[in-house]
Amino acid sequence: MQLEVRSLSAGYGRARVLFDVDLTAAHGEVVALLGRNGAGKSTTLKSIMGLLPALSGEVRFGGERIDGRAPHEIARLGLGYVPEDRRIFTDLTVAENLEVGRQPARASAPLWTIGKLLALFPTLATMLDRPGGRMSGGEQQMLCIARTLAGNPKAILLDEPSEGLAPVIVEQVARAILELKRAGVTVLLAEQNARFTERLADRSYTLEKGKIIPA
Secondary structure, three states: OOEEEEEEEEEEOOEEEEEEEEEEEOOOOEEEEEOOOOOOHHHHHHHHHOOOOEEEEEEEEOOEEOOOOOHHHHHHOOEEEEOOOOOOOOOOEHHHHHHHOOOOOOOOOOOOOHHHHHHHOHHHHOOOOOEHHHOOHHHHHHHHHHHHHOOOOOEEEEEOOOOOOOHHHHHHHHHHHHHHHHHOOEEEEEEOOHHHHOOOOOEEEEEEOOEEEOO
16 A cells, blocks of 8 residues: 555644544545544644654555654655645745755656646646736645645645635646546545545545544
């Protein structure tokens, strides 16, 4: 398995949010993590990425244990992360944002050149010199995904990529996820919009109050 999460528990201070979460995602597989707001989806992704320390359990990526490692160390192994709040550099242009995310080519991972990224998100090709702060929410979402892909990840964690976006942008994001799948990138997709994931995901898990519930 490309990504394995076993008995993962996590929380904030004394508030425990995740309770023994188990999930897997194989190479080139799109796996959806469904649940309402507050179910623990974002907490799960943050714990996998090392942004939130796990209270217990383990996370393996490519067979290597990564729980307890710093986020930048996990990123260097080829795990990308697109947060819910996008976090682009608003003072930098689209081209500069993409350059910030660039990392060397990786074995067993697709190489995302600027040309390929702009083919994936044609809207960005028309605004390379535009500062990130002058983009719409949907445009920023596309830029955030493209910037993460510029790091040539083997797998990518997407947190609520369709939230608050216009239908035409949602469709572009959906097509991009399908292209990632064709390229062999593993995708863990946290979403509350089950309809969005229907044609994208190979499998899905549902979180409720921090626990995986039976399908």
